[in-house]
Amino acid sequence: MDDDKGRRAALTRFLRARRERLSPAQVGLPPGGRRRTPGLRREELAQIAGVGTTWYTWLEQGRDIKVSAGVLDSIARALQLDPDERALRNIIEAVEPYPAYAMDARWTVVAWNAAACRVFADFAALSPRERNIVWFAFTHPSQRLLLVEWEREVRGVLALFRSSTGPYVNEPWFRDLVADLEAVSPEFRAWWPRGDVRAAHGGPKTLDHPHVGRLVVQPTTLQVADAPGLRLAVYPPADADTSRKLTMLYQSARVARPVAHPQSEDDAAPAGRPQAACAPDVPSRADGGGTIS
Helix, strand or coil, X not given: CHXXXXXXXXXXXXXXXXXXXXXXXXXXXXXXXXXXXXXXXXXXXXXXXXXXXXXXXXXXXXXXXCCCHHHHHHHHXXXXXXXXXXXXXXXXXXXXXXXXXXXXXXXXXXXXXXXXXXXXXXXXXXXXCCCEHHHHXXXXXXXXHHECCHHHHHHXXXXXXXXXXXXXXXXXXXXXXXXXXXXXXXXXXXXXXXXXXXXXXXXXXXXXXXXXXXXXXXXXXXXCCCCCCCEEXXXXXXXXXXXXXXXXXXXXXXXXCCCCCCCCCCCCCCCCCCCCCCCCCCCCCCCCCXXXX
């Protein structure tokens, strides 16, 4: 039962995030005046997919309803998911209860499983800038507490980022990200000019998770062969205790208190947008979210 609720919650966040990424113009619809939320409305997505608005609303709300493969395929087409992307999401979900996510060439998380949500952050509640792993590592207020060896690990993230983004150094998004990080992080200003590079993760990482304490994971990053710009990051446990805790976190169905996420001015959420939470219903030892590195 808990496992099923967790999967439905992950589907809810995924559907909402993908629907909000589509503009009316992308699907051949008129703008329709001022919109209170980004992307398509639920009724518009339902119309494109050929399903009832009420039924789709129930699906996105995570209600326990029956869904055929044909209907899911129609919704996937309406969301403009290509076959490679659907296959990638199946892989991400298949590795649960271990956290996994996919990131694009800009190091922005674009897909994730429920385990990653519980261990790291509720990615659907974050703006694209906040889902950039380098930005998250340097600016999220919980990182210095949660990442046991914060400086070593974050410098490692920076070295990996530099080694993989060489072809993009003259692109506006790259220059903007570097400039914004230099403006908000004294550590980034000090370490970026050193030019450190790294080709792979440097061994196990220890997290001080606010709900279950010490977690030791062994990050593994895989290149997606059919989509060179995508990489899959998986965080299997490095010991039996971490394996037990990851399973407990994944199976936790009830939602705990939301975690506040910092936002840049450029990526600020609309006023009044609720922060979605996916923290487990287990005793919390400290405020804060999970750690990405």
